[in-house]
Amino acid sequence: MLYWMLDATRGWLDAHGIYRFVRVIDQVEFRALAAAFLAFLIVIIAAKPVIARLTRMKMHDAGVTDAEALRAHAANKANTPTMGGILIGGAILITTLLLADIRQLHVQLGIVVLLWLGALGGVDDWLKLTAQRRGTGRQGLFAWEKLVFQLGLGVIIGFFTYNAGDDPATTQDLAHVLNFPFQRTFEPGGGGVEPGLIYLSPLVFVIITTLMIAGMSNAVNLTDGMDGLAAGISTSVAFAVMVLAMVAGSEGFSRYLLVPHIAFVNELAVIAGAMAGACVGFLWWNCLPAHVFMGDTGSLPLGGLIAYIAVAIRQEIVILLVSGVFLIEIGSVVIQIAVYKATGGKRVFRCAPIHHHLHLGGWTESQVVTRLWIISILFGLIGIATLKLR
Numbered sequence: 001m002l003y004w005m006l007d008a009t010r011g012w013l014d015a016h017g018i019y020r021f022v023r024v025i026d027q028v029e030f031r032a033l034a035a036a037f038l039a040f041l042i043v044i045i046a047a048k049p050v051i052a053r054l055t056r057m058k059m060h061d062a063g064v065t066d067a068e069a070l071r072a073h074a075a076n077k078a079n080t081p082t083m084g085g086i087l088i089g090g091a092i093l094i095t096t097l098l099l100a101d102i103r104q105l106h107v108q109l110g111i112v113v114l115l116w117l118g119a120l121g122g123v124d125d126w127l128k129l130t131a132q133r134r135g136t137g138r139q140g141l142f143a144w145e146k147l148v149f150q151l152g153l154g155v156i157i158g159f160f161t162y163n164a165g166d167d168p169a170t171t172q173d174l175a176h177v178l179n180f181p182f183q184r185t186f187e188p189g190g191g192g193v194e195p196g197l198i199y200l201s202p203l204v205f206v207i208i209t210t211l212m213i214a215g216m217s218n219a220v221n222l223t224d225g226m227d228g229l230a231a232g233i234s235t236s237v238a239f240a241v242m243v244l245a246m247v248a249g250s251e252g253f254s255r256y257l258l259v260p261h262i263a264f265v266n267e268l269a270v271i272a273g274a275m276a277g278a279c280v281g282f283l284w285w286n287c288l289p290a291h292v293f294m295g296d297t298g299s300l301p302l303g304g305l306i307a308y309i310a311v312a313i314r315q316e317i318v319i320l321l322v323s324g325v326f327l328i329e330i331g332s333v334v335i336q337i338a339v340y341k342a343t344g345g346k347r348v349f350r351c352a353p354i355h356h357h358l359h360l361g362g363w364t365e366s367q368v369v370t371r372l373w374i375i376s377i378l379f380g381l382i383g384i385a386t387l388k389l390r
Contacts, residue, residue, distance in 0.1 A: 003031065003101045028249070031099045032242055032269040036277030038099070042091040043281025047084075051285065051292050054081035059129045080290055083125045085298020088231075088278045089118040092305075095274040104264050105164045106312055109157055110271045110305060117217055117304040120149050121296030140296075150217055153304070154210025161312055162205045174260040176200050179314045181321070181386045184258040205311075212307035212316060216323065219330040220303030222353050227290040228283055229355060229369045233325050233376040234302050235279040240322045240380040241309050242272035247387065248313035258390040260314040268309045275305060288366050322383035325376045329353040 006013070006025050013019035024030050054060070060079045092114055100107045120141075128140035162176065174185065178198040187194055200208070224230035247253045249266020282298070285291045294302075303326070310319035320327060336352035349357040358368045 001102060002098050004103060007101075028266045028269055029246060032246065032273035035095045035099045035270045035273035036242075036280075039091040039095045039274040039277030040281040042094060043087045043278050044284060046090070047087055047281070047285045047292070050087055051081050051084070054083055054292065058133075059083050059125070080293055082129060082293045082295040083122065083297045084282065084286070084292035085118065085121060085125075085294040085296070085301070087292075088275075088282050088294060088298040089114060089301055091278040091281065092271065092274045092301075095277070096271050099274075100270040101264075101267050104267050105160065106265050107267050107271065109160055109164075109312075110268060110308060113153065113157060113213070113304045113308045114271075114301045116149070116153050117301040118297060120146060121221075121298065121300035125295040125297050147214065150214040150300075150304075151210055154213040155206055157213060157308055158206030158209030158311070159202070161209060161308075162200075162202050164312075173199070175262045175312075175314065176205060177260050177314055179260050179317070181317055182390055184390050185260045186255050186258050188258065190255065208316065209308075209311045212311055213304050215330070216307035216310075216326065217300045217303035219323070219326040220306070221296060221299040222333055223326055223329045223355070224294060224299040225353060226355055226359075226365050226369050227288040228286050229372060230299055230302070231279045231283045231286050231294065232369065232373045234306075235276050235283070236373065236376045236380050237306055237319075237323050237326070238272050238276035238279060240384055241306060241319060242269045242276060243384055244315050244318065244322075244387075245269040245272055245309055245313050248315065257387045259387055262313060265309075265313050268312060271305065272309060275302065288369070318383045318386055321386070322380045324379035325372050329355065332357065 003025055006022060010019060013022065060081050093111065096102070096107065096111060096114075102108065102111075124141045124146060131139050164175065174193070176199045177185065178200055179185065183197075184194050185197065186192065220230055220234065223233060245268040246266050247257060247259060248262050249264060249269070251261050251263075254261035279302070282292075282294065286294065306319065306323060310316045330353070332349055332354035333352045336347060336349050339346055339348050350360040351357055355368050355372065359365060363371070
């Protein structure tokens with residue numbers, strides 16, 4: 001909104017000698033970093049009253065689990081307020097509305113992802129946390145119900161994101177390219193687009209978008225099982241996504257690094273910056289011992305936004321690499337369930353997701369969280385480094 005106001009009053013500001021004091025707002029790099037700082041401040045300031053409100057509403061974790069090996073660990077989390085994802089989602093929304101160019105369809109779709117999955121996670125959390133009071137015994141949404149809404153969102157976002165690339169006045173045909181690591185999009189030395197690139201049909205594009213949004217939102221959700229784990233990993237992933245969005249939206253940088261250039265997607269760097277800042281602010285209250293948990297209200301939209309930006313900037317594979325810890329987490333669950341069903345009860349891991357396996361293997365909770373943070377940072381560095389290896 002601030003950028004919109006600046007754009008609308010640019011002539012008047014310039015005529016009165018004021019524009020030179022605010023021209024920095026024109027730079028998306030500044031607005032992305034400012035978004036990180038602003039979102040951080042919003043969470044830090046709003047956390048105490050929100051946590052107090054959640055406590056009064058008795059929106060706290062029950063401290064129970066179906067896994068016998070984790071019962072002692074879960075009991076330590078009892079009475080900690082949940083649904084803290086309201087802080088993360090609210091900070092991202094406010095910051096995006098203030099600092100991003102909300103006239104751009106890519107930004108509008110990001111807001112839809114945030115609100116849709118935030119509402120879905122909020123309903124799931126509310127049903128779980130109020131089941132005893134309501135007396136219905138319904139512990140959250142059924143898995144198929146959540147999946148229907150995740151897949152439905154993926155189809156809608158995939159359709160509109162694909163059509164956002166149909167602008168003959170720009171280089172937006174690259175918004176549909178299938179981009180592999182180490183693949184050159186442009187010919188070196190300032191040449192044209194490389195021949196032989198694969199361009200996705202609308203159907204394939206929508207399928208990829210749907211799988212990305214459903215898969216990544218569930219991956220972050222499964223990772224949210226220890227104090228600070230999901231928030232810390234989301235921070236490193238969001239910063240990497242911010243850099244990738246800036247590169248994709250800049251014709252100069254994208255041509256230099258030989259990656260797809262998609263006009264206006266650098267505005268998504270503002271959303272990614274807001275995600276990173278909100279997660280850092282949330283860590284202030286979520287680090288061991290946690291004062292609040294994000295719940296599905298926070299984890300689902302975080303994963304969904306990472307996936308959406310990956311699709312919009314045509315960097316799905318690189319961002320999957322950057323999100324390596326999230327993939328390991330959801331992969332451990334898939335392997336555990338598949339082996340258990342195929343063998344009639346055998347397990348690969350002591351408990352899934354893998355962070356519980358590591359904890360039960362002798363690592364303290366703080367060791368598990370910190371070491372997975374480190375691994376996530378390394379994945380992020382490797383992912384960004386692949387841009388230069390073309």
